[in-house]
Amino acid sequence: MSELKLDRVTPSASGGEGQFPLNQWYVAGFSSELTDKPIARTLLGQPVVLFRTAEGQAAALEDRCCHRSLPLSFGSVEVCGIRCGYHGLLYAPNGQCIEIPGQEKIPSRARVKSYTMSEKQHLLWIWMSDSSGTAPTHNAPDYxxxxxxxxxxxxxxxxxxxxxxxxxxxxxxxxxxxxxxxxxxxxxxxxxxxxxxxxxxxxxxxxxxxxxxxxxxxxxxxxxxxxxxxxxxxxxxxxxxxxxxxxxxxxxxxxxxxxxxxxxxxxxxxxxxxxxxxxxxxxxxxxxxxxxxxxxxxxxxxxxxxxxxxxxxxxxxxxxxxxxxxxxxxxxxxxxxxxxxxxxxxxxxxxxxxxxxxxx
Structure with a gap:
C-alpha cells in the first residue's frame, strides 16, 4: 500500500491565499438564515457579514467598518444596507458608505470590500476570489x-x-x-x-x-x-x-x-x-x-x-x-x-x- 503523508496546515494572516481553492463559489449559508439581523461568518480566513436588505437583496461585506473597525455584524440592517453600530455609517450592498450621520460629504475611500453573492434554490453562494479580485467566471452551481x-x-x-x-x-x-x-x-x-x-x-x-x-x-x-x-x-x-x-x-x-x-x-x-x-x-x-x-x-x-x-x-x-x-x-x-x-x-x-x- 502507498502512504499519504499529511503535513499539518498552519493558519496564516493571508486568509485563503495559498491554502484553499480560490475563484470558486462557496456556500455561505441558507436563504432562511437571513432575517432582520446580520450574520457574522469567517469564510476562507476572511471575516464576512451577511445580510439581506429590506428590499430583499442578499449581500456580503467584509465585517469591518472603515471608520473605527467595529464589526459591521454588530450593527443593524436597514432598507438599503447595513448601519455600523458605533457611529452610524451606512453601507450599501456594494460596500460603499452612503451616509455618515452629521456629515454631508462622504469620502470616496469610505467603503469596505464587497463579495459577489448568488441566491438560488434556497442556498447562498459567495464568490471567493484571489487577491486580484477576479469576477465570477461561471454561474453558481444548481441544486x-x-x-x-x-x-x-x-x-x-x-x-x-x-x-x-x-x-x-x-x-x-x-x-x-x-x-x-x-x-x-x-x-x-x-x-x-x-x-x-x-x-x-x-x-x-x-x-x-x-x-x-x-x-x-x-x-x-x-x-x-x-x-x-x-x-x-x-x-x-x-x-x-x-x-x-x-x-x-x-x-x-x-x-x-x-x-x-x-x-x-x-x-x-x-x-x-x-x-x-x-x-x-x-x-x-x-x-x-x-x-x-x-x-x-x-x-x-x-x-x-x-x-x-x-x-x-x-x-x-x-x-x-x-x-x-x-x-x-x-x-x-x-x-x-x-x-x-x-x-x-x-x-x-x-x-x-x-x-x-x-x-x-
Missing part, C-alpha cells in the same frame, strides 16, 4: 432538488474543529457508515466494505458509486419506507471542490433496476456545502431531501433528525481524528486501502486548484 415538488427537505449547519478536506474525505467515502452510523443509515458494515466501488472523474468532479443489492435496510430507511427484511441499496457521491451531492436510497428487491435514472423506491438527496472557516476549522451546510411513500407521508421530520444525528456522529469522529493527527504530528502518515480511491482523487484536485486558482 434543483430543493425545488422538486416530489421531495421535502430540511437543513442544518455544523461547525467542525477540523480542516475541510477531512470533511471531504468522510463524505466521499461512505464505507464508514456501517461502523459509525449503526443506529441510523448504517446497515451491513462488511457489505459496504466488500461491495464494488466505481470511481470516475471528469474535470474537477469525482464520482464514487456503490451498489448493494440484497442488504438489510438501516433504521433510517425503515422509519421512512415500509421495507421488509431486505432492500436493494445504492450510494452515489459526487464531489465538486466546494460542495458534494450524495444520492442514496433503496428499493424493494426486484422492483426495478437499481441504477436506473428514473428508479423508484426511497430517495435521499443530500447536499453538503463544505466551506473552510480557517485552515483548521470548517463550516458544514447540509440539507436532505426525500420523497414519501403513500402509506408513510409524514416522515420528513424523522428523517431530518436522524440525518442530523448521523452528521453529529461524523463530527465527533472527524474532530477526534484531527486532534490525534496533531498529537502525533509528522508521524501521522496514512496508509491507503481500497476505499480511498475517490478521496485521493479529490485531494489531488484540491491541491491543483490551490496552486492554479484558474484551472476550473
Amino acid at each position: 434543483p432538488h430543493h425545488d422538486n415538488p416530489e421531495y421535502s427537505f430540511g437543513t442544518g449547519v455544523f461547525h467542525y474543529d477540523a480542516p475541510y478536506q477531512l470533511v471531504h474525505d468522510n463524505l466521499l467515502d461512505l464505507s464508514h457508515v456501517g461502523y459509525v452510523h449503526a443506529k441510523t443509515i448504517g446497515g451491513n458494515a462488511r457489505q459496504h466494505m466488500n461491495s464494488k466501488l466505481e470511481v470516475t472523474s471528469e474535470g474537477n468532479v469525482v464520482r464514487a458509486i456503490r451498489m448493494m443489492p440484497g442488504t438489510p435496510p438501516p433504521p433510517t430507511y425503515k422509519a421512512a419506507w415500509p421495507f421488509a427484511a431486505s432492500c436493494d441499496r445504492w450510494q452515489e457521491c459526487e464531489f465538486d471542490v466546494t460542495h458534494l451531492r450524495i444520492f442514496t436510497g433503496a428499493m424493494e428487491p426486484g422492483s426495478g433496476q437499481i441504477d436506473a435514472p428514473d428508479r423508484g423506491g426511497f430517495h435521499m438527496r443530500g447536499f453538503h456545502g463544505v466551506t473552510p472557516e480557517t485552515a483548521e476549522t470548517t463550516h458544514y451546510f447540509w440539507s436532505i431531501a426525500t420523497n414519501h411513500h403513500p402509506d408513510m407521508p409524514d416522515t420528513i421530520d424523522i428523517t431530518v433528525q436522524q440525518v442530523k444525528d448521523t452528521f453529529e456522529e461524523d463530527r465527533v469522529i472527524i474532530e477526534a481524528q484531527f486532534a490525534n493527527m496533531k498529537k502525533f504530528g509528522s508521524a501521522a502518515s496514512w496508509t491507503d486501502i481500497h476505499v480511498d480511491a475517490g478521496t485521493n482523487r479529490a485531494r489531488r484536485i484540491v491541491e491543483k486548484l490551490v496552486q492554479q486558482p484558474d484551472s476550473r
Whole structure:
C-alpha cells in the first residue's frame, strides 16, 4: 500500500491565499438564515457579514467598518444596507458608505470590500476570489432538488474543529457508515466494505458509486419506507471542490433496476456545502431531501433528525481524528486501502486548484 503523508496546515494572516481553492463559489449559508439581523461568518480566513436588505437583496461585506473597525455584524440592517453600530455609517450592498450621520460629504475611500453573492434554490453562494479580485467566471452551481415538488427537505449547519478536506474525505467515502452510523443509515458494515466501488472523474468532479443489492435496510430507511427484511441499496457521491451531492436510497428487491435514472423506491438527496472557516476549522451546510411513500407521508421530520444525528456522529469522529493527527504530528502518515480511491482523487484536485486558482 502507498502512504499519504499529511503535513499539518498552519493558519496564516493571508486568509485563503495559498491554502484553499480560490475563484470558486462557496456556500455561505441558507436563504432562511437571513432575517432582520446580520450574520457574522469567517469564510476562507476572511471575516464576512451577511445580510439581506429590506428590499430583499442578499449581500456580503467584509465585517469591518472603515471608520473605527467595529464589526459591521454588530450593527443593524436597514432598507438599503447595513448601519455600523458605533457611529452610524451606512453601507450599501456594494460596500460603499452612503451616509455618515452629521456629515454631508462622504469620502470616496469610505467603503469596505464587497463579495459577489448568488441566491438560488434556497442556498447562498459567495464568490471567493484571489487577491486580484477576479469576477465570477461561471454561474453558481444548481441544486434543483430543493425545488422538486416530489421531495421535502430540511437543513442544518455544523461547525467542525477540523480542516475541510477531512470533511471531504468522510463524505466521499461512505464505507464508514456501517461502523459509525449503526443506529441510523448504517446497515451491513462488511457489505459496504466488500461491495464494488466505481470511481470516475471528469474535470474537477469525482464520482464514487456503490451498489448493494440484497442488504438489510438501516433504521433510517425503515422509519421512512415500509421495507421488509431486505432492500436493494445504492450510494452515489459526487464531489465538486466546494460542495458534494450524495444520492442514496433503496428499493424493494426486484422492483426495478437499481441504477436506473428514473428508479423508484426511497430517495435521499443530500447536499453538503463544505466551506473552510480557517485552515483548521470548517463550516458544514447540509440539507436532505426525500420523497414519501403513500402509506408513510409524514416522515420528513424523522428523517431530518436522524440525518442530523448521523452528521453529529461524523463530527465527533472527524474532530477526534484531527486532534490525534496533531498529537502525533509528522508521524501521522496514512496508509491507503481500497476505499480511498475517490478521496485521493479529490485531494489531488484540491491541491491543483490551490496552486492554479484558474484551472476550473
